[in-house]
Amino acid sequence: MNPPYYPVSDFGPMMKGMVIGGLGIVHVFLAMFAIGGGLLMCYFQWLAQTGRSPNARRFVDGYFKALVLISFVVGAVTGVAMWFVSIQVSPRTIGMMVEEFHWVWGIEWTFFSLEITAGYCFYRCSARLPDRDRLLLLGIYSAASWFSLFWINGILTWQLTPGDWSRTREVWSGFFNPGFLPSLLFRTVTAMTVASLAACVVINTMADLDRAARKALINKAAHFLFPMAAMPFLSAWYFGTMPEDSRRMVFGGSIVMTLFMGLATGASLLIGLYAGFALLLKRLYINGATATLLVALSFAATAGGEFVREGVRKPYTVREALYSTSVAPEEVTRLRAEGCVARDPYPLRDAANYPNDQVRLGAKVFRFHCNVCHTMDGANALRHLAGDWTPVQRRMNIAQLQRTKTFMPPFSGTPEELEALVRLIEWATAGRPREWPVSTDREDWPEGRRRIRAWLDEAGVAPGFLKPGERR
Numbered sequence: 001m002n003p004p005y006y007p008v009s010d011f012g013p014m015m016k017g018m019v020i021g022g023l024g025i026v027h028v029f030l031a032m033f034a035i036g037g038g039l040l041m042c043y044f045q046w047l048a049q050t051g052r053s054p055n056a057r058r059f060v061d062g063y064f065k066a067l068v069l070i071s072f073v074v075g076a077v078t079g080v081a082m083w084f085v086s087i088q089v090s091p092r093t094i095g096m097m098v099e100e101f102h103w104v105w106g107i108e109w110t111f112f113s114l115e116i117t118a119g120y121c122f123y124r125c126s127a128r129l130p131d132r133d134r135l136l137l138l139g140i141y142s143a144a145s146w147f148s149l150f151w152i153n154g155i156l157t158w159q160l161t162p163g164d165w166s167r168t169r170e171v172w173s174g175f176f177n178p179g180f181l182p183s184l185l186f187r188t189v190t191a192m193t194v195a196s197l198a199a200c201v202v203i204n205t206m207a208d209l210d211r212a213a214r215k216a217l218i219n220k221a222a223h224f225l226f227p228m229a230a231m232p233f234l235s236a237w238y239f240g241t242m243p244e245d246s247r248r249m250v251f252g253g254s255i256v257m258t259l260f261m262g263l264a265t266g267a268s269l270l271i272g273l274y275a276g277f278a279l280l281l282k283r284l285y286i287n288g289a290t291a292t293l294l295v296a297l298s299f300a301a302t303a304g305g306e307f308v309r310e311g312v313r314k315p316y317t318v319r320e321a322l323y324s325t326s327v328a329p330e331e332v333t334r335l336r337a338e339g340c341v342a343r344d345p346y347p348l349r350d351a352a353n354y355p356n357d358q359v360r361l362g363a364k365v366f367r368f369h370c371n372v373c374h375t376m377d378g379a380n381a382l383r384h385l386a387g388d389w390t391p392v393q394r395r396m397n398i399a400q401l402q403r404t405k406t407f408m409p410p411f412s413g414t415p416e417e418l419e420a421l422v423r424l425i426e427w428a429t430a431g432r433p434r435e436w437p438v439s440t441d442r443e444d445w446p447e448g449r450r451r452i453r454a455w456l457d458e459a460g461v462a463p464g465f466l467k468p469g470e471r472r
């Protein structure tokens with residue numbers, strides 16, 4: 001089978017992974033707010049109608065407005081944007097996710113529609129409804145939003161820990177994979193935390209309540225911070241389910257991953273400490289500025305966590321089934337013989353700017369094989385990473401790409417394609433001169449070609465985290 005080729009989009013100096021990652025982080029954070037917010041409002045509605053908190057009902061109405069505005073509008077827009085960007089960045093991955101989990105997506109969207117409908121009914125009618133019906137609507141709203149997390153969580157965790165699916169290709173073994181439960185519980189706790197902190201911001205805007213009344217509400221909202229105590233345990237469980245090479249990246253193997261993990265842990269720890277001492281033990285008042293700062297910290301924690309979750313999947317987008325380059329592992333050998341862009345029908349946008357056909361070929365190889373994680377001059381730029389290498393080093397390290405960094409996939413092209421890529425990097429590093437010699441015309445090329453082929457063969461076609469000859 002050939003890898004399918006799709007029209008390509010270019011995001012300039014921004015790495016494609018960064019574009020989708022940045023958008024994803026905002027979207028996930030808003031989704032967490034929506035889910036936790038639903039649960040929190042059920043709690044407050046219950047407090048109100050059982051006479052446990054005199055101002056709880058007012059809070060529900062105020063909070064719901066913020067929730068609707070932010071999560072319905074910005075959440076929905078970023079959700080659509082996620083699809084729009086991901087089909088540009090990695091159409092084959094999205095295709096696979098849709099194909100494997102067609103009905104699961106359908107179920108997820110059904111719950112999402114239910115969530116929107118219940119939320120809208122509450123928005124329009126809650127002022128006129130008796131308490132019992134208000135609680136019912138909020139209950140439907142929050143159950144539906146939690147279940148949309150439930151369904152999507154199975155698909156997202158499948159990408160990293162597909163479990164028995166790798167063998168059976170059976171939808172439920174992929175869905176209820178090893179990462180499913182710890183991730184679901186962890187996200188539920190995160191959602192409750194975000195909702196609780198956002199509540200402290202909203203309560204501070206209720207200017208017509210006196211400080212004592214606001215404090216009473218804040219102390220109630222802080223109850224949703226208790227589950228944070230389970231976070232260390234849940235994240236240890238989640239890490240335990242991760243493939244070993246991914247775990248290694250988090251604990252030092254990739255300093256970027258390690259630092260982001262540190263950011264997520266540090267930010268969560270700060271929130272946890274503040275919640276534990278100030279809100280729960282001392283029952284302090286928390287003003288709007290502090291509450292906003294805590295929400296910002298929870299955003300940083302979410303951002304770090306999501307970044308790591310997406311990052312440690314490398315070199316795959318679907319573990320052992322699809323590399324980040326949209327090449328399936330079983331296709332590598334053939335692409336090394338036939339070429340990875342030999343059948344790529346899409347022209348270069350700026351073909352006339354390159355000095356010769358070899359560099360043009362290099363640009364196509366770069367687009368196919370590197371561009372999802374690298375740019376030429378911007379973020380994670382190849383010019384910076386390999387521009388100062390010696391020519392031999394460039395050839396060898398790219399030929400043995402999966403060993404240069406185990407989170408890169410094996411190189412899947414011919415020696416000519418590899419040489420063209422090397423020449424593209426050299427040309428870009430030299431400042432893109434108009435004239436540039438072609439290297440495959442030179443009489444030492446047959447020898448160069450032989451060495452590249454030998455390096456490719458030595459590295460093999462298995463991912464780099466396996467030892468040479470080791471099989472899975």
Ligand code: HEC
Nearest residue numbers: 314315324325369370373374385386398404405407408409
């Ligand atoms: C799955 C994502 C991914 C793909 C695909 C990928 N890379 Fe990388 N590559 C990375 C990451 C992440 C780094 C680490 C950057 C760092 O350490 O700062 C990296 C590092 C490198 C480095 C520096 C290695 C070192 O030891 O300093 C080179 C050179 C490189 N990549 C070349 C390439 C080339 C050429 C391609 C395409 C044939 C490619 N990469 C495809 C993710 C990828």
